Amino acid sequence: MTQKSEAVPETSPIPYGRQHITEADIAAVVETLQSDFLTQGPKVEAFERAFADYVGAKYAVAVSNGTAALHLCAMALGVNEETRVITTPITFVASANCIRYCGGTVDFADIDSATALLDIERVREKLESKPKGYYSGLIPVDFAGNPLNLEKFRKLADEYGLWIIEDACHAPGGYFYDSHGNKQICGNGQYADLSIFSFHPVKHIATGEGGMITTNNELLYQKLLKLRTHGITRNQELMEENHGGWYMEMQELGYNYRIPDMLCALGISQLHRADAGLARRKGIAKVYDEAFSDIAGVETLQTNKVAIDESGDTGHAYHLYVILVQNRKGLYDFLRERNIFAQVHYIPAHTMPYYRKLGFKKGDYPEAEKYYAECLSLPIYPSLTQQEQEYIIEKVKEFV
Template sequence: MAKRFSTIRYAEAMSQYIPYGKQDINQADIDAVIEVLRSDWITQGPAIEKFEKIVAEYCGVKYAVAVSSATAALHIACLASGLGIGDILWTSPNTFVASANCGLYCGAKVDFVDIDTNTYNLSIDELEHKLVRAEQEGCLPKVLVPVHFAGQCCEMERIAALSHQYDFKVIEDASHAIGGKYLGKSIGNCEFSDITVLSFHPVKIITTGEGGMLLTNQDDLYQKLIRLRSHGITRTSDLMQEESHGSWYYQQLELGFNYRITDIQAALGASQMQRLDEFVERRNFLAQRYHQLLQDLPITLPWQHPDTESSWHLYVIRLKLEKINKTHRQVFEGLRQTGIGVNLHYIPVHTQPYYQQLGFKAGNFPEAERYYQEAISIPIYYGLTEPAQDQVVTLLKQTILCN
């Protein structure tokens, strides 16, 4: 009987399932896609350039290059930055594996900088100490990929100062952060970096289904990114190594990839951009509401650096396990069983089996590992209603406090 009751309760919970993140598609988005489907262009047409222009203007940056995914964007950002065999890329261990894998794709070595105890972004103090040691040992990074975790920008002004001092390129992984701000300006303006990467996966702030974008103010990087996106090919006569044979002619100048986005996706993205501020405003409202509703629980709530305005891609709590009569896993799985689709962002990259084979081991980056043992991402997305958020809070309280 107990088993049957449990099964019924689980089925009821799943019928009221609340995911941790979710896209919001309205009729304007659908109409924009239908318009492209009825046009002469569904792959490489005018919708892509329109989408790029909208994002570039919003972020206050000179150039934008739309691609098939943020992973593709990270890859060609590294290539355009000259990363290759014998070079080193540093990033945060608290990220999705793509932020590190992009360096390996280029034949470079990868290392990590432990995270800040408050923001869960890459620690600038740790970065500074590691750079001093690396200079002494002759193994400075060629590229740094700071990750704007959960939508909160890293301390980019300090990172830029260090990049000038130690001569490394900066690629911002802002996959979580479109719509956020740093020092009062839109994330993505590249004031303190060479390239910024955005993601448009469905759980992100806006979506194109799958898709990503690169932003830069540097003309040489822009031209290279455009080529790398499409097989290393150019149709620009000024870049060709001999006179054009005619209007049909193109030249492959380097080894590139098929990382193109489609007009269908770009049309959706351009439509979504019209509601970006609305999306971020709602996420901020929900985050502030969580702050109030959860303040008395034995958990650590997200902290925001005063220089930042987060886009709140994620709302991450940390369990004060010494005050809870349950394990991290018990709380996580207990919430899932009630229909709350919590998640965990992220398993520290250096603890993955593949990276262990490269020589990393548990204990290398202790703050990221402590964070992982306590963190849970709870639902936050544009369509989350206040009653649904109240349900999340009620079930979180019951799960944590109930023996």
């Protein structure tokens, strides 16, 4: 009986991430279901305005998911067969796949071992190894919610004539401080041409599926609106002809990447408590930090220095809390046997069979591969209880 109790404890499964749906969320969706619009209605634009205000951007375009957001960004920037783009191997593959969707070429640069973020010096080395104009753009990722120093990436991009898509799926509400001491919120459009977010259930703001693109560029914004809906416009000022009130024009080849009103209603409701959820994530991360600070055999990723102010407050958005251990597979299995469903983020993109067919191979990016061999994401979400977190810490310590 003792062994059985240890292997299958009397606790509910603890996932690495979980959505938090309240009665207010449910009421917002029900209200929309009872309205005249289920899709292409007023909630879409309301969600876009609210989210743009939240991150401090001029424009926002809501779409069906984060991958659609990346794809539309690549299309809006004119990615084609002649385009070459650099991104990080430690990301969900969509960050790279969006370039392949448009026929472009993906390249990778290794990560900073301390933060697991795209290493700007490795990017610079790659750029310097080719003539100017060889590469077209960069897709840096605010991995785990840890904000990149986009000011430095912007300076490098301008030096080589590159555009930037910021993959901020992990970092709504995250921020860093620029060289003038100004707070720069992830997705505010000050340094990236376009930024993208995801509203998958494990993200800070959950709509089931959904995504958002933010930008300060009006031309890109108008192009995104068309591409989201089959390349069609109803804006009379943009039409070549006008046959009447029914008339619409398909001006280029786009996609059906729209998002329904009911999901936007949920997004608006979730956005109302986004700050509280982010504060809770930071609180959970602080407890983990303190618990593992003096435990031999457990390392944690460092927060980017530009995301920490003088008081010690951090702009890290903590979508993930990652630890590094030598026997990652052993700890992963040990925790699962005890109803703790930690996860691995991510398998290096360049080691996937698809990208190996394009010429990449294991050994190309040693820091990313070393990180992958040791990384494990522990549960972190606003409704994680103190008791559950103490149990997780206890079991990690027991194993190591």
